[in-house]
Amino acid sequence: MTQPTILTVDDSRTMRDMLRLALADAGYRVVQAVDGVHGLEVLSSERPNVIITDINMPRLDGFGFIAQVRTDSRFLGVPILVLTTESSADKKSLARRAGATGWIVKPFDSMKLVDVVRRVTA
């Protein structure tokens, strides 16, 4: 089986690095984007198995990004996880409505992160 690919979209280098570290350790191939617009660009040449995106980003935020991704038939069933610092029902509902599969509450540790990823893939 080929190594599953995860696209991470986050404007914070710290977050991108943390995601990469945890996911690469768990055996995933990680591709990165710095905001929603960049994420869409990356998707023109990548077919990730899972997408993890931040919400607050310049140019195109996470909600807008997910909405765009969901209009593309190639990514209809691809799990999209939203990174959020808030665990409020409000934010979760917003993420769900935008088409997210689930969410990861920051801060996360690598076990928790990988567990959520497995939850939508395994």
Place this chain on the structure above:
Amino acid sequence: MATVDGMAAIRETFFQECAEQLTEVEAGLAAMDEGTADAETINAVFRAVHSIKGGAGAFQLDRLVRFAHAFETVLDLLRGGKIALSETLLKTMFHSNDALADLVAASRGGGEVDERRMDALTDELLSVGGGPAADPAKPSAADQMDGLDFQPITLSFDEFGLGGATPDPRAIAYSITFTPRAELYQKGNETARLLRRLGQLGEMTAHCDASALPPIDKLDPGGAYLSWRIELTCDEGPAAIEEVFDFVVDDCELTIVSRQEDAPRSEDEVRVVSPDSPLAEAPRSDVAANSPEPAPNRSAAIDAARPAAEKPAGDHGKSEPASGATIRVDLDRVDRLINLVGELVINQAMLSQKMMEAGVARTSGIDTVLGALEQLTREIQEGVMATRAQPVKPLFQRMARIVRELAEETKKSVRLRTDGETTEVDRTVIERLADPLTHMIRNAVDHGLETREARLAAGKPEQGEVRLSAAHRSGRIVIEVSDDGGGINRAKVRAKAVEKDLIQADAQLSDGDLDNLLFLPGFSTNSTVSSISGRGVGMDVVKRSVQALGGRISIASRPGLGSTFCMSLPLTLAVLDGMVVSVADETFVVPLTAIVETLRPKKSDVHGLGVESRVIADRGGFAPLIDVGRELGCRADPADPLAGVALVVETEISARCALLVDAIHDQRQVVIKSLEANYRNVPGIAAATILGDGRVALILDVDTIVANCSRGAFASAQVLAAAS
């Protein structure tokens, strides 16, 4: 698992990113201060603070998280239009950014922060943010944080009930009905995964109800037709089950009925999880309408977003090109590369010279190749140097803080305007520029600007303005600090200089000369050394540090209108434009920036005042003539001025003076090699370099040479000036 090394590296990244984000906040606040309080500006500031909070949480920097959260809450209200931007709020936010910077620094270095100031500021933010107002009954700001809707930062797994939930010793039986809607599948969730996960909680049986399944020819592959009835017995509370369906609760109909096995049935607890959302009422047949739209739509959206991407990076201080086409490189590697390229330049020059000497160059067309090599080498050098170049923006923003603090301290109203923040300079120059620039800024606010009252009396706006600008000009960077204050009080300067015995009472000095007296060592027009710009250093120290960077500083002042200090600096400290000269058979390099002009002394121009001191006629006056060979101990006897060349140089003392050397050979760019790093500090010598022929040449430290040469030389020059 994340390695310790990996996390340490990310921690370092986090702090670097914090610095960028603090810069972003500062830029955004400055824009708001200028009246640009649009949604994107506020949002960018919010994002930056939010990112700091997010990263800080990952490293358990609780103090930083709490403060960033309070700050972020206010910004969130601001961007939501729930509070209005006022001058007071802006001030609070500026202070908050400073405090945030302090907290970041403390978190990084493990240092201390002023807790009381931090608490006071947190209270201020909380009262703006509509949280509990400062209440003396509550001991600290930290306690008040509890009132906020903020999840304290933990790394436990409770969020997903992965082992954090308290197990109920008694097994509970649940009846669950679960009817997914098509949206559930469209969002990447799957029934099978949910059921498997549910099954991990305990004993489970699941029945699939396929009665709604249409005939195969009517079946929509994207539709949802199945529902499930599940019996589960486990020792988890209902929360654990809800948690399994957490992601899909809006996209299905779900009921969870629990009963404790030994409890009477009448106490059955029915939990209906699905909210009555508009989605829940949507008819199933909507699936077709929700089917995917063709791809072109997507690219249209990308195109629409593109113009924003092409905005110049400097505009909102974006710290990173959005294309992500950047890599991070260890600074040591860049330094090593710069050093190596320096060697390459030297070797290329040596090769050219040897080829010329051997006479092969001209005959065989090798000169064309050598020319190309030289061009290439220079381009590589410029390219490599550019990798270490950084915009002056962060430096300028540090100045913004200084102006702010100083304005409060001096009770003056000051606005700092910056220009050319994206101008790039070698980071080594930027690092060493901070001190002199800080002093100049302090000086402008403290001495340059008048008090509010004096400004109003002079018919000026109450708020003074300090301008800080950077620009590239003919291969150098020019930094200007100007104020719209009262200008230099020349009468006062003159009186002070006479009192300090720096000039004769009747000395004829132009306005420019008078202004330049400010750069004399120890000069201070303020009778009491102010605690602010005093700090023991004067403009002479500024001038010297600028000169040590291979730069020059000048001053222009107009009474009543203000003063401008202008620094011109090299773009890098790795190379230097120098004049190659010889003195007593030794080769030296004199920095070109120090040289004003070169003279071939005529007999009538040189005057001796005793054996030790000579002067040379210069621009209608006299300049001391310094015998470089004797000063450096290359020879014992005085050199014959008529056989040599005089380099007129500018020094920290406003008078000019001339360096006597034997001959001038060449004018070229040389690669600077630190003498201190390789040998030791030698007075009169700034550094060393390797010439094209492989010989080592020392680079003269003009300032030290002139300073060491006794004051007597200047006295002589003045005596002669007075006599003529």
